[in-house]
Amino acid sequence: MNAYATPSSSIYSSRANSNLGYAVRMGDINGDLVGDLVIGAPTYVPEGDIDTGGHRMGCVFVVLGTGSGNFPSGDVESAASTKVTLI
Ligand SMILES: [Ca+2]
Numbered sequence: 001m002n003a004y005a006t007p008s009s010s011i012y013s014s015r016a017n018s019n020l021g022y023a024v025r026m027g028d029i030n031g032d033l034v035g036d037l038v039i040g041a042p043t044y045v046p047e048g049d050i051d052t053g054g055h056r057m058g059c060v061f062v063v064l065g066t067g068s069g070n071f072p073s074g075d076v077e078s079a080a081s082t083k084v085t086l087i
Helices: none
Strands: 023-027 036-041 059-063 082-085
């Protein structure tokens, strides 16, 4: 048995120091009976916004699960269906 199975999905942030995955919860956000992910990135600074270093904004991303039981892979900016910026 392989203790390190290959993941079916991989989600990352191309934004430096975003701390994507600091908090992760799963639930059915859109009511389609398929599990979805809510992923926190407490120090995420959206593109175009100024990174002041000591006072980062943060974001919460919602990534919807697919009917096959997987999640989209790639940068969270494109994988997420919804992004909420915290200020
Ligand atoms: Ca769902």
